[in-house]
Amino acid sequence: MKIAMWSGPRNLSTAMMYAFGNRSDFHVIDEPFYGPYLRLTGLPHPMAKEIMESRPESADQVAEALSGPVPDGKPHAYHKHMCQHMIDGIPRDFMADCVNVFLLRHPARVVASFSKGYENPTAADIGFEAQAELYEHVLSLGQTPLVIESADIRRAPERMLRALCDAIGLPFDPAMLAWPAGGHPQDGVWASHWYASVHRSTGFASAEGPLPELSGAAARLAEEAMPHYEKLRSGSLIGH
Numbered sequence: 001m002k003i004a005m006w007s008g009p010r011n012l013s014t015a016m017m018y019a020f021g022n023r024s025d026f027h028v029i030d031e032p033f034y035g036p037y038l039r040l041t042g043l044p045h046p047m048a049k050e051i052m053e054s055r056p057e058s059a060d061q062v063a064e065a066l067s068g069p070v071p072d073g074k075p076h077a078y079h080k081h082m083c084q085h086m087i088d089g090i091p092r093d094f095m096a097d098c099v100n101v102f103l104l105r106h107p108a109r110v111v112a113s114f115s116k117g118y119e120n121p122t123a124a125d126i127g128f129e130a131q132a133e134l135y136e137h138v139l140s141l142g143q144t145p146l147v148i149e150s151a152d153i154r155r156a157p158e159r160m161l162r163a164l165c166d167a168i169g170l171p172f173d174p175a176m177l178a179w180p181a182g183g184h185p186q187d188g189v190w191a192s193h194w195y196a197s198v199h200r201s202t203g204f205a206s207a208e209g210p211l212p213e214l215s216g217a218a219a220r221l222a223e224e225a226m227p228h229y230e231k232l233r234s235g236s237l238i239g240h
Contacts, residue, residue: 001075001076001077001099001168001169001170002066002070002076002077002078002079002097002098002099003020003076003077003078003079003098003099003101003168004079004081004094004095004098004099004100004101005017005078005079005080005081005101005102005103006081006083006100006101006102006103006131006134006135007080007081007082007083007102007103007104007105007127007131007150008082008083008084008105008110008126008127008128008130008131009082009084009110009113009114009118009125009126009127009194010105010109010110010113010114011103011104011105011110011150012103012105012150012153012154012204013080013082013103014030014080014187014194014195014198015198015201015204015205016080016103016153017030017078017080017184017186018179018184018198018201019161019176019177019179019204020078020176021078021179021184021186022175022176022178022179023076023173023175023176024175025074025075025076025173026074026076026077026078027070027071027072027074027076027077027078027186028077028078028079028080028184028186029066029077029078029079029080029186030080030184030186030187030188030191031080031081031082031085031188031190032055032062032065032066032079032081033059033062033081033082033085033086033090034051034055034082034085034188034190035051035052035054035055035056035057035062036055036057036058036059036062036085036089036090037082037084037085037087037090038051038052039052040059040087040088040089040090041087045118045190046117046118046190046193046194047189047190047192047193050189050190051188051189051190054188054189055188059089059090059091060091063090063091063092063093063094066079066094066098067093067094067097076170079098082127083127083128083130083131083134084124084125084126084127084130086130086134087130092137095137095138095141096141099146099168100134100138100143100145100146101145101146101147101148101164101168102131102134102135102145102146102147102148102232102235103148103150104131104147104148104149104150104229104232104233105149105150105151106151106211106229107126107128107221107222107223107225107226107229108211108212108214108222109208109211109212110126110128110222110225111126111214111218111221111222111225112212112214112218114126115218117193117194120217121221122221123221123224123225126221126225128225128228128229129225129228131228131232132228132231132232135147135231135232135235144236145235145236146164146167146168146235146236146238147232147233147235147236147237147238148160148163148164148237148238148239149233149237149239151207151208152238152239153204154204154205154206154207154208155207157177157203157204158174158177159239160238160239161176161177163238163239164238164239167236167238177203177204178202178203179201179202179203180202181199181200181201181202182199183195183198183199
């Protein structure tokens, strides 16, 4: 089985990669298209030069690897994808061979968190429109895309991970509930900029508090993302 987990930034995606990466039967890969995405867009992301050097493959080479055998002789693979990376020039053929799952987080929380590490983010940066478009693409493949809320996972990690595993036909493994502090060998080179809090963790963070109060451009950005967020929430939401 190959799981393609689709999310935007600051969305529990790294913790989910660690959960699957702590299983003995999974190989995980962190944002495989990040290098090609930066080469295609020229965006001045933090550590852009280091990221492109660490991900030298072309987009076609990445897609070919994702469609190929799972590394290390593992039976399963978990691909942590950022929806905003899937621009023109990034192949999608590999998606037909994957179980496609969409990881959601409320736009207000995403904007508040992402803005701490990236100045003046745009709608394209936070990926909600791309996530909704990819959802439609999975439907066009004849699949029923699955959706899971990060807030639900943080409130009840074991219940939600069991529900996710059941939905995709995978036995639950308690190893998913905890992992060693300090990161994972498959972390991208950008981990030093973005992953500090999850590197200190040994499991999922506790439930989130009230939504952050946003103003100005941040509030407008979150509001722009809401229709895409609500569209995905109306889909096959796991655990509800």
